Each structure stands twice: as structure tokens, then as C-alpha cells.
Amino acid sequence: MIGMRTLFDKIWDNHVVAREEDETLLYVDRCLIHEGSRHTFDTLHERGLSIAHPDKVFAFSDHYIPTDPRARAGGVAGIADPEIRNMVELLIRNTDAYGIARFGWGDDRQGILHVAGPELGLSLPGIVLLGADSHTSTHGAFGNLSFGIGASETTHVVATQTIWQRRPGTLRITIEGPLGFGVTAKDVILAVIARIGIGGAIGHAIEYAGSTVTRMSMNERMTICNMSIEAGAKAGMIAPDDTTYEFLANRAFAPKDRAWDDALRFWRTLPSDPQASFGKEVAIDAACVVPMVTWGTNPEQALPITSRVPDPGAEEDLDRRAEYGKALSYMGLTPGMPLADIAVDRVFIGSCTNSRIEDMRAAAAVARRGRAVVPAWVVPGSQSVKRQAEAEGLDRIFTDAGFEWRAAGCSLCTALNGDQLRPGERCASTSNRNFQGRQGPLGRTHLMSPAMAAAAALRGRLTDVRALGRSG
Amino acid sequence: MEPFATLSGIAVPLEEANLDTNQLCPTRFNKVPKAARFAQILLHDRRFNADGSEKPEYILNQEPYRRAVIAVAGRNFGVGSSRETAVFGLIGFGIRCVIAPSFGDIFFGNALRNGLLPVRLPGATVAELMRQLIGQRGARLGIDLPNQTVTGPDGTIHRFEIAPLSKRRLLRGLDEIAHTREYAGAIRRFEDDAKKSFPWLYS
Numbered sequence: 308m309i310g311m312r313t314l315f316d317k318i319w320d321n322h323v324v325a326r327e328e329d330e331t332l333l334y335v336d337r338c339l340i341h342e343g344s345r346h347t348f349d350t351l352h353e354r355g356l357s358i359a360h361p362d363k364v365f366a367f368s369d370h371y372i373p374t375d376p377r378a379r380a381g382g383v384a385g386i387a388d389p390e391i392r393n394m395v396e397l398l399i400r401n402t403d404a405y406g407i408a409r410f411g412w413g414d415d416r417q418g419i420l421h422v423a424g425p426e427l428g429l430s431l432p433g434i435v436l437l438g439a440d441s442h443t444s445t446h447g448a449f450g451n452l453s454f455g456i457g458a459s460e461t462t463h464v465v466a467t468q469t470i471w472q473r474r475p476g477t478l479r480i481t482i483e484g485p486l487g488f489g490v491t492a493k494d495v496i497l498a499v500i501a502r503i504g505i506g507g508a509i510g511h512a513i514e515y516a517g518s519t520v521t522r523m524s525m526n527e528r529m530t531i532c533n534m535s536i537e538a539g540a541k542a543g544m545i546a547p548d549d550t551t552y553e554f555l556a557n558r559a560f561a562p563k564d565r566a567w568d569d570a571l572r573f574w575r576t577l578p579s580d581p582q583a584s585f586g587k588e589v590a591i592d593a594a595c596v597v598p599m600v601t602w603g604t605n606p607e608q609a610l611p612i613t614s615r616v617p618d619p620g621a622e623e624d625l626d627r628r629a630e631y632g633k634a635l636s637y638m639g640l641t642p643g644m645p646l647a648d649i650a651v652d653r654v655f656i657g658s659c660t661n662s663r664i665e666d667m668r669a670a671a672a673v674a675r676r677g678r679a680v681v682p683a684w685v686v687p688g689s690q691s692v693k694r695q696a697e698a699e700g701l702d703r704i705f706t707d708a709g710f711e712w713r714a715a716g717c718s719l720c721t722a723l724n725g726d727q728l729r730p731g732e733r734c735a736s737t738s739n740r741n742f743q744g745r746q747g748p749l750g751r752t753h754l755m756s757p758a759m760a761a762a763a764a765l766r767g768r769l770t771d772v773r774a775l776g777r778s779g
Numbered sequence: 780m781e782p783f784a785t786l787s788g789i790a791v792p793l794e795e796a797n798l799d800t801n802q803l804c805p806t807r808f809n810k811v812p813k814a815a816r817f818a819q820i821l822l823h824d825r826r827f828n829a830d831g832s833e834k835p836e837y838i839l840n841q842e843p844y845r846r847a848v849i850a851v852a853g854r855n856f857g858v859g860s861s862r863e864t865a866v867f868g869l870i871g872f873g874i875r876c877v878i879a880p881s882f883g884d885i886f887f888g889n890a891l892r893n894g895l896l897p898v899r900l901p902g903a904t905v906a907e908l909m910r911q912l913i914g915q916r917g918a919r920l921g922i923d924l925p926n927q928t929v930t931g932p933d934g935t936i937h938r939f940e941i942a943p944l945s946k947r948r949l950l951r952g953l954d955e956i957a958h959t960r961e962y963a964g965a966i967r968r969f970e971d972d973a974k975k976s977f978p979w980l981y982s
Contacts, residue, residue: 324962324965324966324969325962327944328943328944329942329943329944330942330945332959332962334966334969334970334973343809343810343862346813349812349813356956371810390810391810393810394810431980434980439861440860440861441859441860441861441885455860455861455885456861456885456888457861457862457863457866457888457889457892458863459863459955460888460889460892462956463955463956466956467956467960468966468970469966471944471955471959473942475884505797505855505858506797506854506855506858506881509855509881509882509883509884510884536885539858539883541884562979562980562982566978566979566982569978569979570980573977573979605797605799605858626796630796630797633795721806722807723806723807723809723810730829740801740859740860742799742801742802742859743801743802743824744802744806744824745806748805748807748824748829
């Protein structure tokens with residue numbers, strides 16, 4: 308209907324600086340960078356460019372920082388690998404040189420940019436927030452337009468405070484109904500990606516809607532929006548509501564006092580108009596979602612834990628048959644075997660998808676009921692999550708159950724800081740990508756929720772967390 | 780950025796679908812400075828064994844594909860992370876154009892900004908090009924950006940779409956930042972207005 312606009316439309320329209328042909332110059336309110344942003348600074352140095360608004364750029368130490376608490380105690384100079392140490396030092400030097408706020412080593416606000424950023428109140432409704440990392444879609448959980456950009460685009464953004472974009476299409480994914488016992492936001496987003504595919508949302512901004520989503524906490528919403536990129540989406544977003552405002556109130560970079568009231572008035576106008584139309588619509592029945600695990604080498608290759616490893620020979624589509632065959636060969640799996648029979652060598656609970664306090668609580672609720680039989684790491688997403696978990700005694704629950712409690716960072720999700728799988732090792736992981744080699748060369752990744760990963764640690768194999776029963 | 784107008788040369792068929800950025804540039808190479816080793820880094824773990832020796836069966840390690848300047852690939856090429864090193868690898872190897880049915884959005888934008896032309900063609904067209912390239916080893920493709928066409932080994936001409944502004948930038952090797960600087964006045968006006976309309980964001 309004419310005049311009826313979606314959340315995405317409203318944010319986009321508010322940020323148009325200029326148009327040329329079919330591209331739009333969009334204003335960027337905030338830009339997040341991290342240790343991996345070296346190529347951006349290299350270009351700034353080479354070309355002698357300055358940063359338009361250093362106060363709109365925020366840097367996080369996360370991708371390369373060690374998560375081993377002993378290494379953290381040793382300081383930056385103690386990082387053994389000179390290339391990794393260089394990346395940590397480069398961020399310090401570059402942010403100092405350009406006057407950019409850094410949440411880095413030794414700062415109690417340090418953490419993964421998509422965990423620590425929202426904690427700081429940087430992710431506000433209605434803004435355009437870009438990040439030098441594909442999982443920047445996470446921040447859309449606050450009702451803004453957030454997406455990941457490459458090094459050249461980041462250079463352009465910090466030099467001009469703008470970005471050229473073609474307007475993406477809109478896709479609404481409506482999820483209705485209560486989630487069953489043992490089913491989490493991670494299972495919902497894995498089910499969505501399995502349904503629409505890793506290319507299913509290419510060229511589209513997703514809005515997640517429906518009663519399942521509106522009942523979710525901010526942490527759960529961030530898990531959902533985080534993996535939008537795994538369906539190929541430009542962005543993922545959720546309309547702001549009281550849950551959003553409660554989370555943001557009194558955060559360091561959120562507006563205060565009179566400005567808060569002004570902001571709130573504006574934010575309440577953002578949700579999609581009731582009659583607004585979307586380019587595409589997908590509906591998901593929450594009652595049909597069960598605990599999910601991936602069996603293959605991309606996030607769409609996911610199935611309910613109660614299923615069996617697919618048989619490529621049963622696939623009629625020849626391309627898919629070849630794809631499945633290659634995935635199984637890399638993963639070392641036999642067609643038809645129950646997913647719950649897959650033994651794992653390692654467990655990783657962490658990453659920008661699942662390292663927030665509720666994830667720690669969910670994993671601890673399972674961990675307290677047994678003992679890890681394989682090496683299991685718990686890596687909180689930020690120092691703030693770490694402190695909160697420790698205040699609640701979760702670290703003790705983990706360590707008493709034989710899990711390893713580490714310092715905040717990306718760790719084994721990106722495998723950049725030295726935390727990585729050995730060739731052939733199989734990991735139950737709460738991260739976001741099961742691509743070949745993602746957690747280390749020839750490493751094998753199965754994605755799942757924190758509770759499912761904790762259950763895998765106790766059993767040494769992929770496990771339906773529901774089989775452990777309700778916690779007593 | 781090096782301008783791109785027309786290109787004719789050997790096209791390598793990369794049959795695999797979903798070649799994500801972890802395959803194009805394994806994460807551990809993201810810390811390598813631009814320029815240096817990127818010819819070796821492209822699809823590194825497909826091309827090399829753990830000891831650094833080549834895997835002779837991988838197509839990019841075979842003649843004449845070491846001299847490929849175009850790649851024809853399966854759907855969802857370059858999905859995954861924002862790493863621009865995936866593009867550096869292709870360019871370092873000598874590839875200036877990738878043809879596929881679909882691309883990861885971030886990869887697509889990164890490619891355009893580095894003078895690598897990403898061409899979207901329908902799945903059936905890509906499959907046919909792939910069939911011809913496999914049947915006729917070392918066959919050449921022609922890319923004509925001004926006319927937005929790909930000429931197949933059999934001489935068939937396929938038209939492709941590209942955003943006009945992106946096309947102009949590629950043709951002239953235009954620097955995007957210099958271009959945006961022409962809008963400095965508009966950006967300043969936007970900021971002045973935003974401070975009035977959204978004071979809470981500037982308080």
C-alpha cells in the first residue's frame with residue numbers, strides 16, 4: 308500500500324544523502340572495527356586519508372586477542388606468534404594515531420564487537436551501523452540497519468561517513484508460536500537457514516517478526532539477527548519494542564535524560580506499518596522447530612538432532628548429490644547414520660552468535676548435571692559477560708564439570724588467535740560457520756545451541772539435550 | 780584501481796557451488812599485507828597440501844589454467860565473511876572476472892571496489908558455459924563491459940546486468956572516495972539536518 312513503509316524503508320529513507328543512477332549515498336551513524344581491520348588502515352596510511360568523524364568509529368580487540376587466561380595475564384608483548392602479536396599491536400597503534408575509541412586489552416569493556424558493542428549501547432534503533440565484519444547483522448536486533456563491509460568499504464566509510472549502496476529487497480520472516488522445551492533462538496535461525504538456504508536472502512534485508520520473536524529477549528534476538536548473513540542477507544532486523552528500550556536504558560552510549568525521551572518518541576515510530584508490503588514473505592511455525600545440528604560444510608546443511616545423516620544417493624538433483632557427497636567426505640560421516648551417534652573430539656561454547664550471559668546460563672544448566680568427557684571450552688563474548696557469569700557462579704559450575712573457562716574473544720569461531728582445531732578434529736560448536744577449515748585446517752564443525760553443545764560435552768557425542776530431561 | 784573495459788582469455792571452470800570466503804582465502808591469511816603472497820593464497824587449501832606441495836589434481840594447478848583470467852563458478856560464490864583478501868587472492872592469481880549464478884553480497888561489493896568484475900548470469904547459462912569449458916580445455920571467453928556481454932567459446936553472446944555507477948567506476952578505474960568527495964556539501968547539509976532532527980544521536 309502506498310505510503311506504508313517497512314522498518315527497513317524508514318531507516319533507509321532517513322539516511323539518504325544523495326542518489327546517482329540506481330545507487331544511494333547513505334549516511335553512516337556508527338562504524339565498528341576490530342584487529343582484522345589492518346587493510347583499512349594500510350590504505351588510509353598509503354593515501355594520507357583522514358577519518359571524517361573519529362568519534363563515530365569504535366574499535367574492539369577480539370579476533371586476534373588470546374583467550375587463554377594465562378596468556379592474557381602476560382600482556383600483549385607475551386603473545387608468542389609474531390604475526391598474531393602484530394595484529395593486536397596494529398590496532399593499538401592505529402586507533403591511537405587516529406584518535407578512535409578502543410575497547411581493547413586490559414579494558415573491562417573489551418569483547419567481541421557484536422557482544423561488547425550492544426552492551427555499550429552503541430546499537431541504537433533507527434541508525435545505520437556498519438562493521439568491518441560480516442556478523443554486523445547482529446545489531447539489527449535493535450531495530451536498525453546494520454551490515455558487514457569489506458576493507459575498501461570500511462576505508463570509504465571512515466573517510467566520508469557514507470557508503471554507496473543499491474537498495475536491497477525486503478524479506479519478512481514471520482515466526483509464530485511458543486518454542487518447545489529445549490528449543491532455542493539458535494535452533495530457530497538454523498531452521499530458517501535450512502529452509503531458505505545459504506543464498507536464500509541474497510540481496511535482501513530480512514525483518515524477523517511474529518510472536519516467537521517479540522517474546523524473545525535481546526540476547527535471543529541478537530542470535531537470530533547474527534546469522535542473517537548465513538542466509539546471504541544484506542541485513543537482519545527486528546522492530547524495536549519495550550524489550551529493546553529496557554535493554555538500552557542507561558547504557559554508556561545510549562541517550563540520557565531529555566535525549567532519551569526524544570529518542571524513545573522517535574523509536575516508537577519505527578516499526579513497519581501494519582499494511583506495509585515486503586518483497587518476499589516466509590512463515591515458520593515455531594512448534595515445528597526442534598533442536599538442530601549441522602551435518603555438512605555450510606549452515607544450510609542442518610537437520611533436527613533426531614534425524615540421520617542424509618544419503619547423497621537419495622538426492623534427485625545431481626548438483627545437490629555431488630555437494631552432499633563432498634560435504635560428507637570432508638566431515639567423515641556415513642550416510643544414514645543417526646546424527647546422535649556422531650562422536651565429537653572438542654566442544655566450543657562462544658562466538659558472537661552464542662556467548663552472552665543467557666548462553667552461559669543455558670550451557671551451565673546442562674554442564675552442572677555431569678562431567679565433560681571431551682575438552683570443552685567456554686569463551687564468554689565480553690569481559691562484562693565474564694564478570695556477570697562469575698558473579699553468578701557459572702564459572703565454577705563449568706570448571707567443576709571439567710569445562711575450561713576462558714577470557715573474552717572470538718577464539719575458536721574464527722581460529723585466528725591460535726585457538727584452533729587440529730586436522731580431522733570434530734567440534735560441537737555454538738559458532739556460526741561450519742565452512743571447511745573455518746575452525747582450523749581440516750577441522751570439522753557441527754553448529755548447535757549452547758545447551759546442545761554442553762550436552763555433547765557430557766556425552767562425547769551429538770546429543771538431544773531434551774533426552775537429559777528437565778533440569779532439577 | 781585498474782580500469783576494466785574488455786577482457787579475453789582462458790576461463791577456468793570452478794564447478795563447486797558455495798565456494799565460500801574461507802575456501803577463497805583461508806582465515807589464517809587475513810593478516811597478510813596486501814600485494815605480497817596473494818597469488819599463492821587463492822584457494823590455498825584446495826591447491827596445496829599441508830607441507831606446501833601442490834595438489835596436482837586441483838584445476839588451478841594444471842595447464843593452461845595457471846594462466847586463467849576468468850573463472851566460471853557455481854552458485855553462491857563468495858558467501859561468508861567480509862574478508863577482502865578473498866578478492867586479493869583472485870586478483871593476485873590473475874583473475875579479473877568471475878561469472879556465477881549468484882554471489883555473496885559483501886564479496887560482490889568488495890570485487891567491484893578492486894577492479895574484479897563479478898558477472899551474474901542465469902544458472903542455465905552458467906551451466907552451459909561450464910559444459911563448454913570442460914569439453915574444450917583452455918577455451919576462452921570474451922568479456923565486454925561497455926556492452927555488458929560475455930561471449931562464450933561457441934560464439935554465443937550473453938548479456939549481463941550491472942549497476943550503471945559501478946560500471947562507470949570500473950570502466951574509468953574511478954576512485955570511489957574521490958567521487959564521494961564531490962558530495963561533501965550534501966554530506967555536511969545532511970549532518971546539519973540530522974543534528975536538528977535526531978538530536979538524541981548527537982547529544
